[in-house]
Every structure is written in C-alpha cells, then in structure tokens.
Amino acid sequence: MISEILRFILEIGSSLFGALLLARAWIYAVRLHPFNPMSQAIHQATNWLVVPMRKVLPTTKSFDWASIVAALLVALAYLLLMWVVSTGTLPPPSLLPAMALAALIAVARWSLSLIVWMTLIQAVLSWVNPMATIMPVLRTLTEPLLLPIRRIMPNFGTLDLSPIALLILAQIAMMVLNRISFTLLGV
Numbered sequence: 001m002i003s004e005i006l007r008f009i010l011e012i013g014s015s016l017f018g019a020l021l022l023a024r025a026w027i028y029a030v031r032l033h034p035f036n037p038m039s040q041a042i043h044q045a046t047n048w049l050v051v052p053m054r055k056v057l058p059t060t061k062s063f064d065w066a067s068i069v070a071a072l073l074v075a076l077a078y079l080l081l082m083w084v085v086s087t088g089t090l091p092p093p094s095l096l097p098a099m100a101l102a103a104l105i106a107v108a109r110w111s112l113s114l115i116v117w118m119t120l121i122q123a124v125l126s127w128v129n130p131m132a133t134i135m136p137v138l139r140t141l142t143e144p145l146l147l148p149i150r151r152i153m154p155n156f157g158t159l160d161l162s163p164i165a166l167l168i169l170a171q172i173a174m175m176v177l178n179r180i181s182f183t184l185l186g187v
Contacts, residue, residue, distance in 0.1 A: 006085045014078035018110045020046050021071040026114070028064035030140055038137050046070070071110065075103035098184065105184075109177050112170045118142050119170070123163045142166075 024042050032039050046067065053066035079099050083091045091099065122138040129135075142163075149162040149169075 003085050007082060010078060010081055014074055015110060018071045018074045018107065019114050021067045021074060022111050022114055024050065025064040025067035026141060029062055030144055032140050036137060071107050072103055075106040076100065079103055102184065105177055105181055109174060112174050115145060115170045116167060119163050119166050
C-alpha cells in the first residue's frame with residue numbers, strides 16, 4: 001500500500017514538474033513576455049534547476065536547451081525512483097539505455113498532455129469567457145500549433161475546428177507513444 005502511494009506521488013509530482021519545465025521551454029520558443037504572471041510563476045518554480053544548467057547548456061535563438069534537458073533528467077529520475085520503490089533495489093546498469101529511451105518517451109507524453117490541456121482550457125474559455133485574462137497567453141502558446149492546421153482545414157467562418165483537430169492529433173500521438181512504451185516493455 002505504501003509503495004502504491006509513493007508511486008502515485010512520484011507520478012503526479014514528476015509529471016507536473018516535467019510539464020512546467022516543458023512549458024518554460026515552450027514559453028521561450030514562442031517568446032511570451034517574461035513579465036507575464038504565468039511566465040514568472042513558471043520561471044520561479046523551475047529556476048532552481050534550469051539556471052545552473054544554463055551554465056552548461058546555453059539557450060539558442062529558438063530553444064531553451066536547459067529546460068528540455070532538465071525535463072529529461074526529471075523523467076529519468078522519476079523512472080529510477082519508480083524502479084527503486086517498486087523493487088527495493090537499484091536498476092542494473094544494463095537497463096540505463098532503455099530507461100533513457102523511456103525517459104524520452106515520458107517527456108514526449110508530458111508535452112502532448114500539455115498541448116491537450118492548453119487546447120482544452122482555451123476552447124472551453126472561448127465559449128464560457130472569451131475575455132478571460134488568461135486567453136491572450138493561451139492564444140500565444142497554442143497559435144503556433146493551430147496555425148498549420150487552420151491552413152489545411154476548410155474555413156467555416158466563425159466556427160474554428162482546428163482545436164478539435166489538434167486534440168485528435170495529440171491523442172493519436174499519445175496512443176502511438178503508449179504502443180511504443182508497451183513494445184519496449186514487452187507487453
């Protein structure tokens with residue numbers, strides 16, 4: 001029972017922190033204003049890990065490599081801790097390459113979950129309260145993902161189906177990642 005509770009806490013904590021790190025990288029990529037309250041909150045929550053990593057992994061024009069690598073390290077730490085909680089021992093060194101690949105898949109899943117949540121919140125708010133203070137931030141974050149879909153989909157005037165298409169594509173990608181995970185585990 002205690003190991004189940006620990007695994008649950010590890011899952012939630014690592015997913016939330018990993019999503020914050022990926023959101024930080026995405027905020028940098030879309031150039032969201034640094035004085036935005038959401039940007040500031042995410043930066044304050046992740047600075048303790050990202051700022052020291054920036055000394056080794058500087059940012060480029062489009063990528064915040066320190067945040068991305070930090071998310072990978074969080075995923076790897078999550079997998080190692082899950083192994084220890086589940087088995088009571090450290091994993092054998094021969095499993096580290098598989099764990100690194102599993103960490104990469106976990107980060108991809110976290111990013112897809114982040115996309116799903118941002119898109120869902122934006123879609124619901126556009127119906128319920130389109131003038132909400134968070135809407136410009138959500139538009140800034142989701143527009144680079146929705147714009148290519150809008151170019152392909154037919155225009156229905158005021159009815160924008162691109163968020164639905166993005167949700168479907170993200171869910172399909174998550175299904176593919178889950179299948180890859182199950183194949184790696186031999187399930």
